[in-house]
Amino acid sequence: APQTPAPAATGPIGAPEKTALKIGMRLPNLDTNAPVEIALDKGFYKEEGLTVERVEVQSIREGLVGGSLDFGAEASPDVVAAATAGTGLRIVAGYRNREPFVVVVRPEIAKPQDLAGKPVLLGANPGTIEYDVRMQLLKEAGFDLTGVAVKPVNLPGGSNAWVEQFKQGKLAMTVIFPRHKKLVQGRLVLDVMKEWPNDSLTALQDFVDRNPNTTARFIRATIKGIKVFKDPAQQAYVQKLMRAKGFTVTPLEEEPEVYANGPLLYDDDMGLNAKGFEELLAVLKLPPAPFESFTHLGQLTRAQDALGVAKRP
Amino acid sequence: MRDLKRWAVALEVAALFALWELAISGLKLANPSFVPPPSAIWTAFTGMLADGSLPEHAWFSTQNAVAGFLLAVVVGVPCGLALGSSRLVSDVAGPPFWTAYAMPRIAFQPLLVLWLGFGAAPKILIIFLMAVFPIAINTMDGIRGVDPSLVRAARVYGAGRIQVFLKVQLWAALPLILTGIRMGVARAMVGIVVGEFIGGSQGLGYLIFRRSADFDLASALALTLLLVVIANVLMALVSLARRIAAPWYAEGVS
Amino acid sequence: MATDPIIQIRDLSVRYHVARTGNRLIAVQDVDLDVMEGEFLTVLGPSGCGKTTVLNCVAGLLTPTTGTILAGGRPVTAPGPDRAVVFQDYALLPWRTVADNVRFGLEMQPRLKEGAADRIAEAIRLVGLSGFENSYPRELSGGMQQRAGLARSLVADPRILLMDEPLGAVDALTREVMRAELKRIIDATGKTVVFITHSIDEAVQLGDRIAVFSSHPGTIKEIVSVTPGNRDGLRDQLWKSLESDAVAAARGAAE
Amino acid sequence: MATDPIIQIRDLSVRYHVARTGNRLIAVQDVDLDVMEGEFLTVLGPSGCGKTTVLNCVAGLLTPTTGTILAGGRPVTAPGPDRAVVFQDYALLPWRTVADNVRFGLEMQPRLKEGAADRIAEAIRLVGLSGFENSYPRELSGGMQQRAGLARSLVADPRILLMDEPLGAVDALTREVMRAELKRIIDATGKTVVFITHSIDEAVQLGDRIAVFSSHPGTIKEIVSVTPGNRDGLRDQLWKSLESDAVAAARGAAE
Amino acid sequence: MTARTAPAKPLRVRPSGTARRPWKYRTPLIALADLVVFVALWHVAVVELELVNRVFFPSPGDVAGSLATLISSGELAGHLGTSARSWLIGYGLGAAAGVVTGLATGSLPWANRLLMPLLWSLWATPLIALQPTLTAWLDYGDGPIVVLVFLSTMIPVALNTATGAAQTSPSLIRAARVFGAGRMAVYLKIRLPWAVPYVIGGLRLAVPTSMIGLLVGEMVGSPSGVGSIIVNATARFRTGEAFAAIGVYVVLSVVLVRLLDLAERRAGGWRNHA
Ligand SMILES: Nc1ncnc2c1ncn2[C@@H]1O[C@H](COP(=O)(O)OP(=O)(O)OP(=O)(O)O)[C@@H](O)[C@H]1O
Ligand SMILES: Nc1ncnc2c1ncn2[C@@H]1O[C@H](COP(=O)(O)OP(=O)(O)OP(=O)(O)O)[C@@H](O)[C@H]1O
Ligand SMILES: O=C([O-])O
Numbered sequence A: 001a002p003q004t005p006a007p008a009a010t011g012p013i014g015a016p017e018k019t020a021l022k023i024g025m026r027l028p029n030l031d032t033n034a035p036v037e038i039a040l041d042k043g044f045y046k047e048e049g050l051t052v053e054r055v056e057v058q059s060i061r062e063g064l065v066g067g068s069l070d071f072g073a074e075a076s077p078d079v080v081a082a083a084t085a086g087t088g089l090r091i092v093a094g095y096r097n098r099e100p101f102v103v104v105v106r107p108e109i110a111k112p113q114d115l116a117g118k119p120v121l122l123g124a125n126p127g128t129i130e131y132d133v134r135m136q137l138l139k140e141a142g143f144d145l146t147g148v149a150v151k152p153v154n155l156p157g158g159s160n161a162w163v164e165q166f167k168q169g170k171l172a173m174t175v176i177f178p179r180h181k182k183l184v185q186g187r188l189v190l191d192v193m194k195e196w197p198n199d200s201l202t203a204l205q206d207f208v209d210r211n212p213n214t215t216a217r218f219i220r221a222t223i224k225g226i227k228v229f230k231d232p233a234q235q236a237y238v239q240k241l242m243r244a245k246g247f248t249v250t251p252l253e254e255e256p257e258v259y260a261n262g263p264l265l266y267d268d269d270m271g272l273n274a275k276g277f278e279e280l281l282a283v284l285k286l287p288p289a290p291f292e293s294f295t296h297l298g299q300l301t302r303a304q305d306a307l308g309v310a311k312r313p
Numbered sequence B: 001m002r003d004l005k006r007w008a009v010a011l012e013v014a015a016l017f018a019l020w021e022l023a024i025s026g027l028k029l030a031n032p033s034f035v036p037p038p039s040a041i042w043t044a045f046t047g048m049l050a051d052g053s054l055p056e057h058a059w060f061s062t063q064n065a066v067a068g069f070l071l072a073v074v075v076g077v078p079c080g081l082a083l084g085s086s087r088l089v090s091d092v093a094g095p096p097f098w099t100a101y102a103m104p105r106i107a108f109q110p111l112l113v114l115w116l117g118f119g120a121a122p123k124i125l126i127i128f129l130m131a132v133f134p135i136a137i138n139t140m141d142g143i144r145g146v147d148p149s150l151v152r153a154a155r156v157y158g159a160g161r162i163q164v165f166l167k168v169q170l171w172a173a174l175p176l177i178l179t180g181i182r183m184g185v186a187r188a189m190v191g192i193v194v195g196e197f198i199g200g201s202q203g204l205g206y207l208i209f210r211r212s213a214d215f216d217l218a219s220a221l222a223l224t225l226l227l228v229v230i231a232n233v234l235m236a237l238v239s240l241a242r243r244i245a246a247p248w249y250a251e252g253v254s
Numbered sequence C, D: 001m002a003t004d005p006i007i008q009i010r011d012l013s014v015r016y017h018v019a020r021t022g023n024r025l026i027a028v029q030d031v032d033l034d035v036m037e038g039e040f041l042t043v044l045g046p047s048g049c050g051k052t053t054v055l056n057c058v059a060g061l062l063t064p065t066t067g068t069i070l071a072g073g074r075p076v077t078a079p080g081p082d083r084a085v086v087f088q089d090y091a092l093l094p095w096r097t098v099a100d101n102v103r104f105g106l107e108m109q110p111r112l113k114e115g116a117a118d119r120i121a122e123a124i125r126l127v128g129l130s131g132f133e134n135s136y137p138r139e140l141s142g143g144m145q146q147r148a149g150l151a152r153s154l155v156a157d158p159r160i161l162l163m164d165e166p167l168g169a170v171d172a173l174t175r176e177v178m179r180a181e182l183k184r185i186i187d188a189t190g191k192t193v194v195f196i197t198h199s200i201d202e203a204v205q206l207g208d209r210i211a212v213f214s215s216h217p218g219t220i221k222e223i224v225s226v227t228p229g230n231r232d233g234l235r236d237q238l239w240k241s242l243e244s245d246a247v248a249a250a251r252g253a254a255e
Numbered sequence E: 001m002t003a004r005t006a007p008a009k010p011l012r013v014r015p016s017g018t019a020r021r022p023w024k025y026r027t028p029l030i031a032l033a034d035l036v037v038f039v040a041l042w043h044v045a046v047v048e049l050e051l052v053n054r055v056f057f058p059s060p061g062d063v064a065g066s067l068a069t070l071i072s073s074g075e076l077a078g079h080l081g082t083s084a085r086s087w088l089i090g091y092g093l094g095a096a097a098g099v100v101t102g103l104a105t106g107s108l109p110w111a112n113r114l115l116m117p118l119l120w121s122l123w124a125t126p127l128i129a130l131q132p133t134l135t136a137w138l139d140y141g142d143g144p145i146v147v148l149v150f151l152s153t154m155i156p157v158a159l160n161t162a163t164g165a166a167q168t169s170p171s172l173i174r175a176a177r178v179f180g181a182g183r184m185a186v187y188l189k190i191r192l193p194w195a196v197p198y199v200i201g202g203l204r205l206a207v208p209t210s211m212i213g214l215l216v217g218e219m220v221g222s223p224s225g226v227g228s229i230i231v232n233a234t235a236r237f238r239t240g241e242a243f244a245a246i247g248v249y250v251v252l253s254v255v256l257v258r259l260l261d262l263a264e265r266r267a268g269g270w271r272n273h274a
């Protein structure tokens, strides 16, 4: 159906349309959830006249299309795939804007061949694009697993669980978050940060068109949350808040340089990098899609304008 | 001696936990973060009680479980009655019924999210789906197992089809229906967890996944055990109901 | 008793369709039988000769393949309040007390609503179960259960009592006792009775007339009248008439 | 028969613990009984008087509360190949054919491995079931099933046959036939038999001696010998002896 | 679960004067008609009426096409092989353990008191919640999956077998003892054969539950197996493929249940008159 641009899609942000909102998050860890939790705790959403609930859920796209979620922090390539498939989903703002690829092996693993028959966790199933990307990056980093018969493992739970298993010697190789680098006694065989959009704030195009002010307000409040998260001075506050919300904070993560790995993934304009998408899609061997076909960024611009944050190109 | 028998289960559970504790805390047979000892499970449990999270989540799950279970009884018993008493219904509705029973519910979770979202509705639906089949199947077996001699007697004394059904078949099937309901209670507990697996931010199942994801196995096991305890209490209540509602029926366990 | 027979069976044949084998089985063939009002007719025959089949047709539980049955002059198409049945396995509802089981005999008949309690008490008294009104069937001995079954069949005051080996499941001593009781109770009510048995003694002791069945196909071989004088001779006569059938049934040649 | 008794029961008492009520029940009290080699002893008594309890003690299935039992001069502590039992409900394994059921009677006795096939064929022939070796119990009439049970008990050639109402579950006509057969078969083997029955006729017709039990507590009231001359008088005498107990059992006063 | 006590099916008979010849193929034909109606309704709902979003809910044609692709590419065969191995091991071991546990539980009073509550508790335990713990305990790969299949088979089989063993005719046990059977012989020659129809009933109950156990394991943490097809396909909106994989499980389940039905009819034949 042709989109009729809503009248309030430009200019100063007016009264919110829908005020009770749900945002879906996939990973129950501090780094992913902190901006939203901060915005909730500091009342940034309330200031916008919004009541926000955070929901943990695997099927964010279905939730958005079915109308039980309004926003979701969804894996960017998945949103592109969903947009291309004709679901009406669009990226409305960046969320975690870059992707670290950190892979660690047990000290006794000297060369790729040592992994033959050993459990290896690359955060995805073999045969999936994500798995192949990591294999490709490992190869580029000089640790080529092609032709090595590893035992691929895919474990539920987040990286905290993986690290625990790695530390217990149950995994010979695993992907980890940068913040875990100090936690594990292992050898880093891959440690790069890619300017590939990791999670993006996603919504239905239709929803944004009908709720432009709500969307702009939601993004504005979230940007404020990210700003707090990225402020090193707020570390103690953030960790106390997240602990109270039931998230795990390990003692090592209390070290500022370990903690800093999390906020590092965010940009405080929630902007998007079209080039990063292009590269990501190419690496994932997904059909190329024009940036405009899966984004809907009018409300992001209004929020940025209203806050006066610097807009990256 | 008789008292000893009465407490046998309690003693068994106590002995089991004592051995477990000894093996982990005492003999260090396994890493406690992988196999948490009962003391750690207890600590995790009391911790969750103290911070008030547990009662709130338990309340959410319990409400859904009751709703889904009652729905399963209201739907399952009539379905079983129909399947058991009519050849036609059993021929026509039987195949889809058994196929539905074989459906892997977990594979349809994305669709449930699409249609019902993350609130209570999909959870109630899954609890319903877990509980309804044992109830319906046992009811069906109960109806089919009615002594034909009783049906003949009822007909002789003037009972029509409906009266035979109301005065004989239903009563004769009652013990098995209650057995099915007991099984349904157990499966409803499983349904809580399966349902909350699809997402949300409330409930005991949600808590289990949260704690597992953080590799807090002590808490995850504490919550699982809590569910099992609740299930046993509810099953005991159904058994009690059976003893009251069907005192003529002697359970055939040696 | 110069009136019309209360039960008239004409040309009765019943064939069963055995689902497991797909075969047809002729259970009963060309049975003709009249039973007079107030008569006590015993039916004697070897196992499997079709006695129950005939009784079920009279009760209205089974539709004959061919032939007609009249009860009280009207064709039998279904069970009716004029005919009650006492079953060998008692067929008491296990979830009902004795009194409630007896009540079952009249609760499907609205015309008997009034005075039901009295009728029930009376039937229970008649069979000698007073004091056991609130017992469940499983708490009673076989003989007592059959008394309860009898009370249930009597409570609605049917004209005809159909009894299918009512004493077949109780032990021999109890049977002796029950036989005498049965006779007393039924004489007191004056009902017409069709009484199936395997026991020659029982047939002779209870019956006014005896219908002797034979197998393959199930049909009536002879009908004899019992008089005070011929009882003893009758026993031998009946045994001769049944012996080969009985031996065949016991030896399995007939199965 | 001037030898020692093959079965000696002395001061036998059995008490049951009734789990449901928590009470103890005296089933059998102070029973003394001798059975001679080759004798056919029938045990007669009302339902619940403890006949089965005594038989189970002799079989070694039940341990007496007090008293002793000798079989062949040796104390009974467990079942043994010298004593076989025939059950009222036949107790055939429904998943085995007749021949395999009969084989069951000796497969637990390695010493009888040799010539087993012949023994089985002979036992089946003896009871008149030749031709039915491959039938399943459900395909047989009650009388035939009891023959199979008898063959199973005979196949290992025990000295003592314990029969607990073996004809209690078959119909009256078949019972007549089977009684005669039983007598013939057992006479042919010359075995010692303890035979429980509720039927006065059966007790008199089969027994060399009759042990009459009475209830509350179960104990032996009298032991009478059967001679060709006293058969008829015995029937009346036994009925008088049992009548009050039997009436009580049938009326439920005793339950 | 005094469950599904293989109900005694009485000989089905009726006086032949009152009804037509029974029609042998009636039941399978009705089932086939069911299937046709179902597929037709599904097609109309998705394709003609567009009641559901086809991105999330494929049409029967989409599913058939995806299934053909999965088969011709050999992908299905590979994953099915992995799944079949896990399932066979788990189901086989679960059945064996279930029979042994059930026999003990159904015949020894002390085992009954101790094991019955345990079995019921396991029946009420959400296996999906145990999955992470199992992974931690058992290493990776097929281990946790096999255990999930094992548990979801063992519990219904044990509960059913226990019911059967407990209801073994005491008269048969007495007879066996009279003819010299010891403890072990009573188990092997009496209780086990007696419980066979119940065991089969349990095995039948366990088919869907074990399939679900397999799927839970594969979907939550496995790189291969039919469950992983479902996860990966769902993630990429290849819903036709996901449905095809689900369909494979359902069809296998239904076929296995039917086979056990037939086995039950044969093994339980003696019950008809027993
Ligand atoms: N429902 C049925 N389907 C098929 N055959 C039947 C059915 N009922 C009875 N029969 C057969 O019909 C014949 C007569 O059966 P019926 O029960 O009338 O005999 P009966 O004289 O009452 O025997 P019994 O003395 O053993 O009670 C038998 O061969 C029996 O196997
Ligand atoms: N296992 C048992 N537990 C408790 N009481 C029992 C048990 N077995 C028998 N009794 C009781 O012991 C008494 C004697 O029983 P027994 O079976 O020996 O009598 P019987 O003479 O064989 O009766 P019947 O003629 O009915 O077979 C009865 O009152 C019976 O209820
Ligand atoms: O966890 C389940 O049993 O599905």
Ligand SMILES: [Mg+2]
Binding pocket: C051, C052, C053, C164
């Ligand atoms: Mg009959």
Ligand SMILES: [Mg+2]
Binding pocket: D051, D052, D053, D164
């Ligand atoms: Mg007895």
